[in-house]
Amino acid sequence: MSKLVGAALLGQSGGPTSVINASAAGVFIEALGQENITNVYGAIHGIKGILNEDFYDIGQEDMDELLRLKNTPSSAIGSVRFKLKDPNVDSSEYERLLEVFQKYNIRYFFYNGGNDSMDTCNKISKFFKDHDFECRVIGVPKTIDNDLNVTDHSPGYGSAAKYVATSLMELYHDATVYDTKMITVVEIMGRNAGWLTAASALAQSKGQGPDLIYLPELPFDLDDFYTQVLDVLNTKGKVIVAVSEGIKTKEGKYIPEIYTDLKRDAFGHAQLGGTAQVLAQELERRTNVKVRAIEFSLLQRSAAHLASKVDVEEAFNAGKEAVKAAISGKTDFMVGFKRLSSKPYQMEYVLIPLDEAANTEQKVPLEWILPHGKGMTQEYIDYALPLIQGDCKAELEDGLPRFAKLKKVRVTKK
Amino acid sequence: MSKLVGAALLGQSGGPTSVINASAAGVFIEALGQENITNVYGAIHGIKGILNEDFYDIGQEDMDELLRLKNTPSSAIGSVRFKLKDPNVDSSEYERLLEVFQKYNIRYFFYNGGNDSMDTCNKISKFFKDHDFECRVIGVPKTIDNDLNVTDHSPGYGSAAKYVATSLMELYHDATVYDTKMITVVEIMGRNAGWLTAASALAQSKGQGPDLIYLPELPFDLDDFYTQVLDVLNTKGKVIVAVSEGIKTKEGKYIPEIYTDLKRDAFGHAQLGGTAQVLAQELERRTNVKVRAIEFSLLQRSAAHLASKVDVEEAFNAGKEAVKAAISGKTDFMVGFKRLSSKPYQMEYVLIPLDEAANTEQKVPLEWILPHGKGMTQEYIDYALPLIQGDCKAELEDGLPRFAKLKKVRVTKK
Numbered sequence A, B: 001m002s003k004l005v006g007a008a009l010l011g012q013s014g015g016p017t018s019v020i021n022a023s024a025a026g027v028f029i030e031a032l033g034q035e036n037i038t039n040v041y042g043a044i045h046g047i048k049g050i051l052n053e054d055f056y057d058i059g060q061e062d063m064d065e066l067l068r069l070k071n072t073p074s075s076a077i078g079s080v081r082f083k084l085k086d087p088n089v090d091s092s093e094y095e096r097l098l099e100v101f102q103k104y105n106i107r108y109f110f111y112n113g114g115n116d117s118m119d120t121c122n123k124i125s126k127f128f129k130d131h132d133f134e135c136r137v138i139g140v141p142k143t144i145d146n147d148l149n150v151t152d153h154s155p156g157y158g159s160a161a162k163y164v165a166t167s168l169m170e171l172y173h174d175a176t177v178y179d180t181k182m183i184t185v186v187e188i189m190g191r192n193a194g195w196l197t198a199a200s201a202l203a204q205s206k207g208q209g210p211d212l213i214y215l216p217e218l219p220f221d222l223d224d225f226y227t228q229v230l231d232v233l234n235t236k237g238k239v240i241v242a243v244s245e246g247i248k249t250k251e252g253k254y255i256p257e258i259y260t261d262l263k264r265d266a267f268g269h270a271q272l273g274g275t276a277q278v279l280a281q282e283l284e285r286r287t288n289v290k291v292r293a294i295e296f297s298l299l300q301r302s303a304a305h306l307a308s309k310v311d312v313e314e315a316f317n318a319g320k321e322a323v324k325a326a327i328s329g330k331t332d333f334m335v336g337f338k339r340l341s342s343k344p345y346q347m348e349y350v351l352i353p354l355d356e357a358a359n360t361e362q363k364v365p366l367e368w369i370l371p372h373g374k375g376m377t378q379e380y381i382d383y384a385l386p387l388i389q390g391d392c393k394a395e396l397e398d399g400l401p402r403f404a405k406l407k408k409v410r411v412t413k414k
Helices: A020-032 A046-051 A063-071 A092-103 A115-130 A157-175 A200-204 A222-236 A255-267 A275-287 A309-327 A378-388 B020-032 B046-051 B063-071 B092-103 B115-130 B157-175 B200-204 B222-236 B255-267 B275-287 B309-327 B378-388
Strands: A006-012 A037-043 A055-057 A106-113 A136-141 A182-188 A212-214 A238-244 A290-295 A333-342 A345-353 B006-012 B037-043 B055-057 B106-113 B136-141 B182-188 B212-214 B238-244 B290-295 B333-342 B345-353
Touching: A006 A020, A006 A046, A020 A037, A020 A063, A020 A106, A020 A136, A020 A309, A037 A046, A046 A092, A063 A309, A092 A106, A092 A115, A106 A115, A106 A309, A115 A136, A136 A309, A157 A182, A157 A200, A157 A238, A157 A309, A157 A378, A182 A275, A200 A212, A200 A378, A212 A222, A222 A238, A222 A275, A238 A275, A255 A275, A275 A290, A290 B290, A309 A333, A309 A345, A309 A378, A333 A378, B006 B020, B006 B046, B020 B037, B020 B063, B020 B106, B020 B136, B020 B309, B037 B046, B046 B092, B063 B309, B092 B106, B092 B115, B106 B115, B106 B309, B115 B136, B136 B309, B157 B182, B157 B200, B157 B238, B157 B309, B157 B378, B182 B275, B200 B212, B200 B378, B212 B222, B222 B238, B222 B275, B238 B275, B255 B275, B275 B290, B309 B333, B309 B345, B309 B378, B333 B378
Parallel strands: A006 A037, A006 A106, A106 A136, A136 A333, A182 A238, A182 A290, A212 A238, B006 B037, B006 B106, B106 B136, B136 B333, B182 B238, B182 B290, B212 B238
Antiparallel strands: A037 A055, A333 A345, B037 B055, B333 B345
16 A cells, blocks of 8 residues: 555535534544644535635644534535536546645545535546546545435434434324314425435334325325325324425426416416425315425424434544545545444444445335335334434533534635 | 312413423322322313313323423323303303313312413403302413513423524524525514514524524514615625514515515415515515525424423423412412523512413513614523523433323213
């Protein structure tokens, strides 16, 4: 193994999670302790920050505050939604990245994101190799959607799942308080994969959750849905429905789209609103029962106060493992999780070639999804439960979370 | 003081809170230990349960589960929205209540609710007195809206305020993650009083909250609002707005109503949506910036996992104090809180005549509200901070809250 001496850079990409800062903390703290790493930088808003030579000098930060990142939601260094151009069509962005990496002698590059991001760092790494610039590139997974391939799960999922299950249990208690008929429709994130909506089955398994659960992996039929809701309504008088924002008809239309069509037919104009709201309006029209639409919205990905301890520690360790792997000479891998056992939960960190992790989507296995909105099988429950264990949150200051306060010293442009 | 021997009955009324069960636990546990109290009943869905002779026999419950009520959101015995008729117009409901109280020898009646409920128990008490039925009636306050009169604050407010402030801090981190312009509009409960929206200023005081805060105590002007949002947008690029669901124009119209008018003018049809959603649509139209509407919805009143320890303990103790007061011979009072000092926080339980507590609304003092949506004065911060201190939540079972499981044994009808 060659001894490679230079700076380390972390960038983050895509929608944040409760624990993406925990991974940043893992990368930063591990990198600061490595003698081959001369400087530790955080790219401000991911790839954009690199293109603009816009970095934080993490060496200037206090260790206490870096540790507080473990319990601080979202991305302290900033994230970005930015797709690099195809280098075969236009390589100018890649040339610029190479120029910046050379100028700052960045020899360790860590990129924390979802499958798009793994594709990005894969392409960057290949470009650097083709131009004989030695730089070790390791991806760190991140997504509440849990849709990254090959790895058993991804940091961010466990905490978001815990939020979804806990909040649904609480809503269950709230929704059953009156003796009047009521339907509650809760919308959960996940455009293509239903992992997060599936977490509502954890509340259901406690008898304090949704009656009906709809994932985007199965086609959604509005009339079947209505029949299923009515069945529960007639039996129990209360219905709680958990729907993924991404449910689609067998023709591939999202719910707000079909409703727009319905409404267009009836009144000649389009209707705004998310999936839950549209379903709520339609149910209210059909049942004459009070229907409430609730969106967990950004809360489900930022509620660090309800983070899973397992998730926080794994996110932190994934960051550390990425640095250790790079220092040991590895490149072009993503840190992944391999489950050895669920009861008791045993997991080991593994390195997954970026090629395998990039650009593919891991959906919920169809055999784990019960038909007719009935929920999830025990296999899913056994899979998910270990990921939501334990509490881990910021200490309180004045009764409110004391989140990390970084100095955010910018690196002087060269 | 006469020795009054008989059953005790608790009813709950109105929208639930994170700690309304804590007050129930206080009443039940204290009543079960009183030798003058022969039976402890819970009215199923409040007044409706009494009219129907539908009670739980709390004496059948395990003490462990009753204690778990302290951390279980919403009302385990069920609540109700039901207004008794004016006894001077139609006294049949009051006669029925008297009949039921006599039949079950209920001599201690505790009613847990807001100002309507205090009015209800006041009327019931007067009716019983007029009919020479001795029954001691004590109200226990409850409302996330904090709008009960005379008492310094009400159980339920502290926990909801903590939820609002914590969630806004987390949303602040989420909303600032990209370097693109964005506006977030968060809608908070409180139709007439802005106490809960004011709690967003606790997040603001940490530099991690909304830029603009709008309470229903001040008239809302859409053009001024737009100017204020634009000011922040031009300076910071990001705007977070906290609005009460109850903000109204100086003509007394709620926001969805004025928007309906606007839309009617423009397109000839009405538009659905809550306050935040309507403001978001209007801001997006005017600014061309991405705007996100978030409603805390039922989560803000049911998020027991984020309850304030001060609130939980006060709610529990208020229930106990109610029983102790009744046993000591008091009737026609509501348990209230009198603040002795904010720094350090010192409070004593007091008895407030039901007449004073009933049917009046305590709004946020105008002198605590900064103009132009700027937030709240330090007086408000000093008032609110003691109420959100400490954590107090259910133990975890499988990583999820272990809420109380009552046996719910129904009392045999006589």
